[in-house]
Amino acid sequence: MLFTLSDMIVDFGAKPTASEISVKTLLSLSKKARHLNQPETLGGSAESLESYYNMIRQFAAIAQKFRHLIPADFDSDAILTLSNYLLNLEIKDFKKIANNLPSLLDGSILNEKSNVYAEADIDPSWGSAVDALSTALPEKIDLTEYHQDELIATAATELTISFPSLNALCSLDRWLTSHPGNFKNSLLLASKIAVSKMIMNKLSKxxxxxxxxxxxxxxxxxxxxxxxxxxxxxxxxxxxxxxxxxxxxxxxxxxxxxxxxxxxxxxxxxxxxxxxxxxxxxxxxxxxxxxxxxxxxxxxxxxxxxxxxxxxxxxxxxxxxxxxxxxxxxxxxxxxxxxxxxxxxxxxxxxxxxxxxxxxxxxxxxxxxxxVCRGPWGRDGKVSGLTNFDRRMVGLRGVMFSKLFPQTGKITxxxxxxxxxxxxxxxxxxxxxxxxxxxxxxxxxxxxxxxxxxxxxxxxxxxxxxxxxxxxxxxx
CATH class of the missing domain: 3.90.550.10 (Spore Coat Polysaccharide Biosynthesis Protein SpsA; Chain A)
Incomplete structure (x- = not known):
């Protein structure tokens, strides 16, 4: 029998999310994805594909090496079976899995970031505060321009003054990063740095x-x-x-x-x-x-x-x-x-x-x-988020890691x-x-x-x- 009963949920349209499936189900779905005949939508260069392929096989090798560290409350047999399967996987089959697996799940592997706040929960003062700060910040971040560091640090300092409560500052940061396309990258970075600074300032020991x-x-x-x-x-x-x-x-x-x-x-x-x-x-x-x-x-x-x-x-x-x-x-x-x-x-x-x-x-x-992840460079020098290829591969890498090393918790x-x-x-x-x-x-x-x-x-x-x-x- 090529597929186990755990695959049957897919056939009836009840597609699970990547985080919900067990190690056994991931293995079964990977085998199924390997044999599906679907249009290729993965994209990416051969070099990048090989890099992710080698990385996930390296994960599998480490899982085999540390088999004695798998806690008793996890299915060690299933983990080792998955790792052995990955170690013996050819790159052409790995590519098929990366291309087809999302269609057997809920349509994605790395979940899209969702808005944290409903409009009713947004503090009206946030907009005016960030608008005032943004005017002094660079339109785009250039990692070779050291003088931008001071502008960003100054904005972060002003944020800690305007939002003296750590909870308030964290709420602002969640709002900004929920809508990253609406704000300058330099403001998004300043927000993270402001939270970091306030945490350090509140240390007493x-x-x-x-x-x-x-x-x-x-x-x-x-x-x-x-x-x-x-x-x-x-x-x-x-x-x-x-x-x-x-x-x-x-x-x-x-x-x-x-x-x-x-x-x-x-x-x-x-x-x-x-x-x-x-x-x-x-x-x-x-x-x-x-x-x-x-x-x-x-x-x-x-x-x-x-x-x-x-x-x-x-x-x-x-x-x-x-x-x-x-x-x-x-x-x-x-x-x-x-x-x-x-x-x-x-x-x-x-x-x-x-x-x-x-x-x-x-x-x-x-x-x-x-x-907030900015890269690679897009058209006209614009900086974008993850490409579709990277989103697929990062998601696949995270799913494989979480199933091979469940004792480490949820690490995306x-x-x-x-x-x-x-x-x-x-x-x-x-x-x-x-x-x-x-x-x-x-x-x-x-x-x-x-x-x-x-x-x-x-x-x-x-x-x-x-x-x-x-x-x-x-x-x-």
Missing amino acids: PLHVSLVIAMYNEHNRIRPKSIGNPNGEDFLRRKMKQLTWLFDQSPVSFEMILVDDGCPNHTGPIAEKIVQSEGFSNARVLYIEDGIKRRSPVLKGLYSSEESRKGGSIHYGMWRAIKDIPLMDHPHIVVYTDADMAAFVNQIGLLLMLQDEQTMVSVGSRYDIGS DTQCGFKAFNAEVLREILIKAEERTFSFDIELMVLAAATGKLIAHAPIYWHDSLAESNFWKNRN
Whole structure:
């Protein structure tokens, strides 16, 4: 029998949502989608399709590797059957599943964001307040223009003054992000930053934050924009300034740890010169090669930086963050983010707000209600949201992740480069981590869930930085 009885609900038109189906049903529907003969509506490049294909198969490999960590109250046999199916799936069949699966569900995989507020619930003062702020904000965000940071931070400060209650400010943010097409991107970002700032200002107890950034082929983005360097983002100076602004007038101390992942273009030495010239006493540059030579326990199995794919540098930076600083009598949170300016780090308060004694991992989300994701570039330089292809693939990736790793909770955006871990849980899991590819954070979340700690997600503003090199260029 090709399909199980669980498929019968589809035949009678009662199509379930992706979140409702069981692991067994997802497997059955995937098999059915693989054999459907429907017009292709997926789109996307062959390179992008292969990237998502490899990523989901990597998820399946991690599920097999950590089969012993599947909690007893989940169907481990079904999870392992699904993972084995994905590992043996050819890319042509994966493409059919991505193209046809939505038709077997409720028509979509990644749900469209819906309006949060009915018109009757909208505060009449919101419109006039944001209109006044918008006039001073740039029409579009240019990640190479550092002066925009100050304009956006000023608008965020004014929002905290106009809406001194955290509840009121969060309500405003939900309203804005419910209608993102109606407002400037710079205003949407200012709103997120304002909430983050107010969260930090309301802290009453000390907290230490370590920000870890891995660098590979970032020799252009680390420098300011110029005629000879049109894609420069000056990210080191700008991230330091954003963190200083965020934690000012709060009991939070912070450091920045930049890790050179074996960059052939000397990003590490460039970073060292900037740190020295700017007098950044709370920033330091590490080299993964040094960690390998010193046989750092968190880099076991690595014999060259060529074997690292970002994951090794993040592991090493996090390890040094928790080992170089003595145990504290107050919380220590380690955050990692990408080197570019896609996620403004003065949103870190959105991650920290979610953490407590039980929730020790918080991840930024670009795709949940309340988030704003801008990219890729559209016609005439306009910035749009997700393409239809990306929406399909991100949704499929999230569904597969949720069924392979149900113990991690509801994580829509598995790959967002903006995650925070309490040092307490890192001390338990980091030494066990072995994955250094793009899936290193999946392994960290699975290991964290195995400790009994919870994982939460925070909707953020994300603005793709597409013009320069990244970790995968020249390394595949």
